[in-house]
Each structure stands twice: as structure tokens, then as C-alpha cells.
Amino acid sequence: MSKIYGCLLLLVIVGCGKKEYKDKIYVKPEIVREAPSDFLSPEESLEKFYLPEGYKIELVASEPMVNEPVAIAWDGNGKMYVAQMDTYMQNVDAIGEDEPISQIKLLVDLDGDGKMDKSTVFIDSLLLPRMILPLDDRLIVNETYSYDLWSYRDTDNDGVADEKIRVYENPKRRGGNLEHQQSGLVWNLDNWVYTTYNPLRFRFNKDGVQVDSLVGGSSGQWGLTQDDLGNMYYSSAGSEIAAYNFQIPPIYGDLNPEGQISEGFMEPWPVVGTPDVQGGAELRLKPDGTLNKFTGVAGQEIFRGDKLPPSTYGDLFIPEPVGRLVRRAKVKNENGKKVLYNAYDEAEFLASTDLNFRPVQAQTGPDGSLYIVDMYRGIIQEGNWTREGSHLRPVILRKGLDKNIGRGRIYRIVHEDIKPAGKPNLLDKSAAELVDYLGHPNGWYRNTAQKLIIIKGDMGVVPKLKEIALDNESFWTNNFGDQDYALQRVHALWTLEGLGVVDRNLVLEKFNDEDYRVRIAAVRLSEEFLKKDDQGILKALAPLQNDEDINVVNQLALSLRYSKSAEAEELSSSIGKQYEDNEMVTASIGLGIKAKDSDFLKFKERIANSSRIHKITALAGYDIYRQTCVTCHGPDLKGVPNGENSLIAPPLIGSPRVTGDKDVLVSILLNGLTGPIEGKEYGIMLPMGSNDDEWIGQVATYIRAMNSASMVRGKEVGEIRAKNSDRKNYWTLKELLN
The missing domain is CATH 1.10.760.10 (Cytochrome c-like domain)
Structure with missing residues (x-):
């Protein structure tokens, strides 16, 4: 199996007073400056990985079951959809790349051992599918160069989609090259579905699809993820930015304060030389031949699973396919500003010496583990970067990277002391049964249950959701073990919103919830009343100016933009004066002003x-x-x-x-x-x-x-x-x- 780290102690985490996990990083090996580019079998490739002590990497699927995988997603019963870009860079000139012959596979684990046993072509004849979102038994899909969203369904349970319905249409061809296309299609906590590069967001419910525009548009490139409070994390390979625009929910615009990425964070620590980097050796390589800065960041994920050590929960995992590694970032809240730090000292969470290891997506799985999608190929850069005169072309030809095509692997990261969970079984559950999963320790379950309840549209669960939201305990024990009950209240509130129920009295009550995350949710939900200049709501919000948690104050500064009243302007001004030394609060107030006078x-x-x-x-x-x-x-x-x-x-x-x-x-x-x-x-x-x-x-x-x-x-x-x-x-x- 993979080599493990064994020397430098990072930290000691005690998980709920039960298990002590020591996170040790490896002694950095001697760099393999010129690794061979030969294809390795999955078993051989597993030997080339480096992971912290106690962590293991397991093969979930590989070729021929999957080929050229770029994105994965699970339905409520744990069936895995895999988007493949079967025509991506099959040669150095990208000839044939726009042929509509790509596929989406459906993978099934029949025996529950975590390894996929069956693969079917769920959808054929696609043009480089980029985004997939399972709803119930439907899969929403977007293809490259298109804005359209299509719904696919398998009505006879043979693993092949036989129903195709366009649910959103925009006849315009999406411009730009492959690097400038949308990705994401993430169902956010606020019940809107977000993408990158698109000034729109979407809402799915039992009545169809609703479309809304974003104040500042949307940026980012490949990959999109969210934390427990619905803050989205974007990244940009084009700008060589590992993460940005993650301070506030995207509906409020862009906010990227200085210092949100800690000093030295942008320097990666590969274990293999990186000859194929745009910009060339002089600009982009260290003396040892490894990458000196993130360049291909993609497919990032806030890990919200429950089957790795508790210290990993809420960490940002960033695949870097050019450097053949995955960065683990600690997200620290410093006086209201989220700041990213490398979890390790001059090392990475996952690194490989296999030149064909191309991690392009990380995902929290239904089993509570961390999944990694490996496109496993030679060329990772899009064809516009590999033309005659580029830095890349001579290296690609010298290493024979253009010949390494048509394969792919999907892995999961587990811990030797923690057993992954089994397969989920949510699709056939009633809305009332799904409510219990809003308190699951795995964020995948919480988000999936919320989504399914809203799609079902069963209003009979409203009283139960209100009962949960009205509780005021921090932790409790249910069928899933010890839970963060505040997060269940957050999901209950947003599930009610998704069902069209924003109860004014409930919102007022939750302004005083003992947990700051619930108060933040309540402030956001109050925006519906602020738009109507509800003076009672505004009066009840005013005391939150002095909230003990600066994140609540910051949310208040953001939400006040929705009121046009003089009282709201006065409150916003008062907040600005009181927190004039807090860059996040003052920036949020500025965004509110900008929203009224946009670019x-x-x-x-x-x-x-x-x-x-x-x-x-x-x-x-x-x-x-x-x-x-x-x-x-x-x-x-x-x-x-x-x-x-x-x-x-x-x-x-x-x-x-x-x-x-x-x-x-x-x-x-x-x-x-x-x-x-x-x-x-x-x-x-x-x-x-x-x-x-x-x-x-x-x-x-x-x-x-x-x-x-x-x-x-x-x-x-x-x-x-x-x-x-x-x-x-x-x-x-x-x-x-x-």
C-alpha cells in the first residue's frame, strides 16, 4: 500500500473524549526529479502514494470500469455517477476533442465493501460533460460549451438513462475554451444550486426550476464546494489561486481580503519533479525540479465526513494535478476572517511519484470517507497551452505524455482505526423519515436529506422541522451517536425555507439561539422580511449589533442591504462605526453599498x-x-x-x-x-x-x-x-x- 509518514508531529486531536489521533507527517523522501511516465497498474500506483501515519488509500474503481473521469456524485442510495471527458486531450493537438462521444457511467457497489463491482453507461454521446447533480432518481447534467441543463432518468432500472428532459434552456453557445467553462452544480445550504463562471443560480423543487441572478456574477474555474454554513470555496488555475471568494455566501458578491491565504500557503511540496508545467522550469520550478507554486488547483472539497479523525472535519482539500498532490488546508476563523493554513510543515496530505496521477476532484462520500478522482493520464493541460511555441509541448513529446490516455482511477482515503460506513438508503424513505438525517454527523447525509425533503415537497413535515428548530441544545445523542445539534437546527431552518415556509415568529425566536451558527441562519432568513421593510424584524435585529460572535455581526452587516429604510441605513452606519477596525465587517457594509450601485x-x-x-x-x-x-x-x-x-x-x-x-x-x-x-x-x-x-x-x-x-x-x-x-x-x- 501507500508509504506512510513517520516523523514530524503536527498535532494531537482528542475526538469527543474518546480516541486520541496523532497526525504525523512523513520524512520527506528524496525527490524523484525525472520519474518515468510509464502507465502503472492500480496496484503499482498505490505503492507510489505518501500519506500521514494511520491514513490509507484504497482503490474504488479503475479502468476499464471508468475512463478519463473528472467528476463523481452519489444518489441517495449510494450509486455513483461518474462524468467522463473521453475526448479530452487524446493527442498533443487536441484533435477530435469536440466530438460528442463522452459518457457518464453509473457505478454500483454490490457487496458493500467500498469497491465498485458494476459499471454501466448511464448516458452516452455527450460533449465533455462537466457538471452532474443527482436529485432523486434524476440526474441533472451540463455539457461543455452549453448553458442548458438536462434531466436524465432510468425508468426501467437497467442502469441506462431512457428519459431525457431539458429543464433549463439558453440557446447561446457558451464561449471561451475548455478552461473557461462552468463547473460545480452544487446544491447549497440555501437551497440554490451554484456553478462557477455563471451569473445565475438555480432552484429545484417539485414544481420545476427557478432561475435567479447573482449580484456580482460568479467566478472560479474547475471545482466548487461549501462549508457547513453555505460559504462556497472557489479556485482558479488560470489565476494560480488555490482558493478564493470563500468568506461569505456568493449571493452577497465577491469579498477577498488580504491575508485570507497565509504566508507560504501557495508553495506546494511535491515528491516528484514537475517537468510539464506551463511557464517552464525557470519560472515555475524549484532547484529540485518540483513545482514552486500552485498552478493546476482543481476540484476542492471542504471535508464534512465522519469517518476520518475529527481534526479533518471542515478542512479544505485541494487537488493539484500538475504537482501530483492533494493539499490539506486548515480553515481558521480569525476575528471573522477565514484564513487558510497548510496543515503540515513543508509537506502535503497526499503526494505521489507516479507522473500520471492527476487528482481533479475531492469529495466527501456517503461512507464518511474522502474520495479522490484521478484522471490518470499524461497531459493535464488544455490544448491551447500545448501548441507550437509553448513551454509544454517539447516536454510532453519528450516524456511521451501524449500517449497516456484512456484510463482513470477513483480512490477513497480511510483511517486504519475508523471503519467507513455502509451504503446509504435514502431514496425510498418518506420525508418524515428523512428529517432524522438532518442531524447526521456526515454532511453528505444532511445535505442529501434536505435536498430530498424539498424535492418531495411534503408539507406534513413542517411541524416536526419547527420543533427541531425551536430546540436550543448544543449537543444531543440520537441513532447516529453524539451530534452537533445546532447544525441540525440550521438544516431544519433551511429545509423549511426550501419548502416555502419562513416563519416570522420562528425567525425572531432564533435570533436568540445559543449557537452563533443558528443565529446566522436566522439573520439570513430575515432578509425576506427586510425586503418588505418589516420594522419589527429590524428592531429585533438591532441587538445583534453587539452579538458576542463577530460572525453574526458580519452577517447582519450583509443582510441589512435588503432593507431600504432609513432605520436600516442608520443601523448599518452604527455597525460601521462600532467595528471600524474589523476589516470583514467594514468590507461587508461596503458590499451592501456596492450592491445598490453595482459595477x-x-x-x-x-x-x-x-x-x-x-x-x-x-x-x-x-x-x-x-x-x-x-x-x-x-x-x-x-x-x-x-x-x-x-x-x-x-x-x-x-x-x-x-x-x-x-x-x-x-x-x-x-x-x-x-x-x-x-x-x-x-x-x-x-x-x-x-x-x-x-x-x-x-x-x-x-x-x-x-x-x-x-x-x-x-x-x-x-x-x-x-x-x-x-x-x-x-x-x-x-x-x-x-
């Missing part, structure tokens, strides 16, 4: 005197920019800091490449850009030429409008595209400006 409205004012066609084009470009470009160039177009006193991408405000000759800007958008810009190296600007002329013209118009420059018409883009139709590689500025 979008400011931009509309900016182009108010432009022609009608200019306005239409620029506003369409605003949406594209927010969904595609913002992770590198920033919402203000001034570039995103990379933590190294430099920027991920060059500023677009005041750039002569933006304000000058349209040919230069359009050519860069079509074919990309490499090489130095004004003496600085930024890496590669990815080509966007796979999008149509109108799309290119729209985003170019927005960027130029932000610089008070004229619009770019689709016809102009077409002419520039035709002029350089033979161009396959990135441009350099030297070429463009000569």
Missing part, C-alpha cells in the same frame, strides 16, 4: 451616450468578460496579483494594445499571445478564436469601452480572421507591432 450599473452609465448598437455590443461583452477574462485580468481590468509582487496578466486599462489599432487586440484574442510585454513575462494569453466573430467583437468592445475607445464590429473581426487564416500559433508583440 454593471456604473458601466451602463459609462456608455450612456454611445450608439444603440455600441451599447448592446458592449453590454454583451461585459457578460463575456465576467465569465471568461476576470480570473486573470481582474474585475477592474487592472490584472490579478499573483502573490509574487506581479500580476497574472497585464492590465487592460490604458494598454496601447487595447486603445490602439483594433487589429492588434483582435489578433491577440483570436490567436493568443506569448513572450514579454513591456519587459515583463506573464505566460500565455490563450487564443479565443474558437468563438465566433460576434463574440470576439463583443468582448473587444467591452474592453475598449472601459478605455473610452470605439467599438469592434463582428464584421471587422471576420476580416482580421480571414487575413490571418493560416495562423495557428500564438502571436508575439514583436510580430504584431512590426
Whole structure:
């Protein structure tokens, strides 16, 4: 099995006064600088892993049962859906990548031993499926380059979907390359389903699908997860940011204070050399040949299971497929600000010397364990990064990574002293029976039970939910053992909300709950009444300005935006003065002000005197920019800091490449850009030429409008595209400006 760590003591955790777990990290081995790229069998690959003492990695499924897996999800009975990108980078030029032949597999563990025994093709002929969300016996699916959501169902129980219904339609093709597509489809605590890169959120219930927009849109790239209070954790490989926008629920906008990632956190500690890194050895490798900064962060997960040592609960696990490792981050709340720390000193939770180990997703399983999806392949970077002239292409060809395709593994992390739970059995339970699972120690059960109750829409459970919510105990013992009863109250409140019941008297009562998490939930639920300027609610909220927990005060600052009354403005101002030294509270108040005067409205004012066609084009470009470009160039177009006193991408405000000759800007958008810009190296600007002329013209118009420059018409883009139709590689500025 995997090698275990055995020297440096991290911490000692006592789990509820019962079992003492010592978390020891391994003595870092000598780095394998040039590991072979040969495929290994699952058994051989298991020998290449390093884990802390006491932890074990077990194989759940492998090829040919799964191939090119990228995402997993379980239905209420523990059947596992696996999204596969069967055409992803099957060669160095990505030829055939857009063929609709990818699949979603359905895997079943027949004997309950944790290893999958049966695999069927649940859905065939898909275009790179990215997002999967099991509801009841339905699976919601989204494919690449599409906004549409489809519901699939197996009506005859043969493991193959035979019903297909579109539940959300947007006829527009989603622009951008593979890296700039949506992911997630996470059913949040607040009963809305969130994705990355999409300014929309969705709500599913027995009546269908409801769609809502987000104040600040949505960013992030591959991967999305939530904590116990519904705070989402995003990440961005393009911006090389391991985690961001996790301070507050996304409905309130973006909030990323300085210091939310601790010093040194962005440095990974692989155990194998990393030759295939974008940017090349000089920019991205340490002297020992290993990665010097996170670059491929993906598929992160707040672990909320109950079958690993208690110290792991609430930790953020971040797969890094380029570094062949998984980071374990401790999330510490420091005066209202969540700060990420590496759980280990110059080491990682999981690391491998197998060059084909490509962890792309972590998930909390129904059995309480931590699952890792390993795409297990040679090339992990998308084709726009592997073109002629890139740093990657010569390495890929030298190591033969382009030949390593068509496999995949799914693992689970367990602890030698804790037995994983068995398979769940929730789909056939009544809503009343599901209510009991809102107090389960495994967050997977709590969220799944809440989801199923809401989908069933059985109002007969409302009295029972209110009874649970009204209790005021911290811990209790039920069929699942010792429980954090406050979390059950939180789920009861939000389940009521999902059923359309936000009881005013109950909300008022819960302002005084003994647990801060329940008070936070109550403040959020009060927003429905704040929107109606309910003065009684506002008066009852006022004492929370002095709440003993700063997180409650911060939530109050966020929620007050929903009241337009002078009293709410006065309370918000008072909070601002009282907590002027707390960056989180003052930032939250600022977000409330910004929500009333958003960037979008400011931009509309900016182009108010432009022609009608200019306005239409620029506003369409605003949406594209927010969904595609913002992770590198920033919402203000001034570039995103990379933590190294430099920027991920060059500023677009005041750039002569933006304000000058349209040919230069359009050519860069079509074919990309490499090489130095004004003496600085930024890496590669990815080509966007796979999008149509109108799309290119729209985003170019927005960027130029932000610089008070004229619009770019689709016809102009077409002419520039035709002029350089033979161009396959990135441009350099030297070429463009000569």
C-alpha cells in the first residue's frame, strides 16, 4: 500500500473524549526529479502514494470500469455517477476533442465493501460533460460549451438513462475554451444550486426550476464546494489561486481580503519533479525540479465526513494535478476572517511519484470517507497551452505524455482505526423519515436529506422541522451517536425555507439561539422580511449589533442591504462605526453599498451616450468578460496579483494594445499571445478564436469601452480572421507591432 509518514508531529486531536489521533507527517523522501511516465497498474500506483501515519488509500474503481473521469456524485442510495471527458486531450493537438462521444457511467457497489463491482453507461454521446447533480432518481447534467441543463432518468432500472428532459434552456453557445467553462452544480445550504463562471443560480423543487441572478456574477474555474454554513470555496488555475471568494455566501458578491491565504500557503511540496508545467522550469520550478507554486488547483472539497479523525472535519482539500498532490488546508476563523493554513510543515496530505496521477476532484462520500478522482493520464493541460511555441509541448513529446490516455482511477482515503460506513438508503424513505438525517454527523447525509425533503415537497413535515428548530441544545445523542445539534437546527431552518415556509415568529425566536451558527441562519432568513421593510424584524435585529460572535455581526452587516429604510441605513452606519477596525465587517457594509450601485450599473452609465448598437455590443461583452477574462485580468481590468509582487496578466486599462489599432487586440484574442510585454513575462494569453466573430467583437468592445475607445464590429473581426487564416500559433508583440 501507500508509504506512510513517520516523523514530524503536527498535532494531537482528542475526538469527543474518546480516541486520541496523532497526525504525523512523513520524512520527506528524496525527490524523484525525472520519474518515468510509464502507465502503472492500480496496484503499482498505490505503492507510489505518501500519506500521514494511520491514513490509507484504497482503490474504488479503475479502468476499464471508468475512463478519463473528472467528476463523481452519489444518489441517495449510494450509486455513483461518474462524468467522463473521453475526448479530452487524446493527442498533443487536441484533435477530435469536440466530438460528442463522452459518457457518464453509473457505478454500483454490490457487496458493500467500498469497491465498485458494476459499471454501466448511464448516458452516452455527450460533449465533455462537466457538471452532474443527482436529485432523486434524476440526474441533472451540463455539457461543455452549453448553458442548458438536462434531466436524465432510468425508468426501467437497467442502469441506462431512457428519459431525457431539458429543464433549463439558453440557446447561446457558451464561449471561451475548455478552461473557461462552468463547473460545480452544487446544491447549497440555501437551497440554490451554484456553478462557477455563471451569473445565475438555480432552484429545484417539485414544481420545476427557478432561475435567479447573482449580484456580482460568479467566478472560479474547475471545482466548487461549501462549508457547513453555505460559504462556497472557489479556485482558479488560470489565476494560480488555490482558493478564493470563500468568506461569505456568493449571493452577497465577491469579498477577498488580504491575508485570507497565509504566508507560504501557495508553495506546494511535491515528491516528484514537475517537468510539464506551463511557464517552464525557470519560472515555475524549484532547484529540485518540483513545482514552486500552485498552478493546476482543481476540484476542492471542504471535508464534512465522519469517518476520518475529527481534526479533518471542515478542512479544505485541494487537488493539484500538475504537482501530483492533494493539499490539506486548515480553515481558521480569525476575528471573522477565514484564513487558510497548510496543515503540515513543508509537506502535503497526499503526494505521489507516479507522473500520471492527476487528482481533479475531492469529495466527501456517503461512507464518511474522502474520495479522490484521478484522471490518470499524461497531459493535464488544455490544448491551447500545448501548441507550437509553448513551454509544454517539447516536454510532453519528450516524456511521451501524449500517449497516456484512456484510463482513470477513483480512490477513497480511510483511517486504519475508523471503519467507513455502509451504503446509504435514502431514496425510498418518506420525508418524515428523512428529517432524522438532518442531524447526521456526515454532511453528505444532511445535505442529501434536505435536498430530498424539498424535492418531495411534503408539507406534513413542517411541524416536526419547527420543533427541531425551536430546540436550543448544543449537543444531543440520537441513532447516529453524539451530534452537533445546532447544525441540525440550521438544516431544519433551511429545509423549511426550501419548502416555502419562513416563519416570522420562528425567525425572531432564533435570533436568540445559543449557537452563533443558528443565529446566522436566522439573520439570513430575515432578509425576506427586510425586503418588505418589516420594522419589527429590524428592531429585533438591532441587538445583534453587539452579538458576542463577530460572525453574526458580519452577517447582519450583509443582510441589512435588503432593507431600504432609513432605520436600516442608520443601523448599518452604527455597525460601521462600532467595528471600524474589523476589516470583514467594514468590507461587508461596503458590499451592501456596492450592491445598490453595482459595477454593471456604473458601466451602463459609462456608455450612456454611445450608439444603440455600441451599447448592446458592449453590454454583451461585459457578460463575456465576467465569465471568461476576470480570473486573470481582474474585475477592474487592472490584472490579478499573483502573490509574487506581479500580476497574472497585464492590465487592460490604458494598454496601447487595447486603445490602439483594433487589429492588434483582435489578433491577440483570436490567436493568443506569448513572450514579454513591456519587459515583463506573464505566460500565455490563450487564443479565443474558437468563438465566433460576434463574440470576439463583443468582448473587444467591452474592453475598449472601459478605455473610452470605439467599438469592434463582428464584421471587422471576420476580416482580421480571414487575413490571418493560416495562423495557428500564438502571436508575439514583436510580430504584431512590426
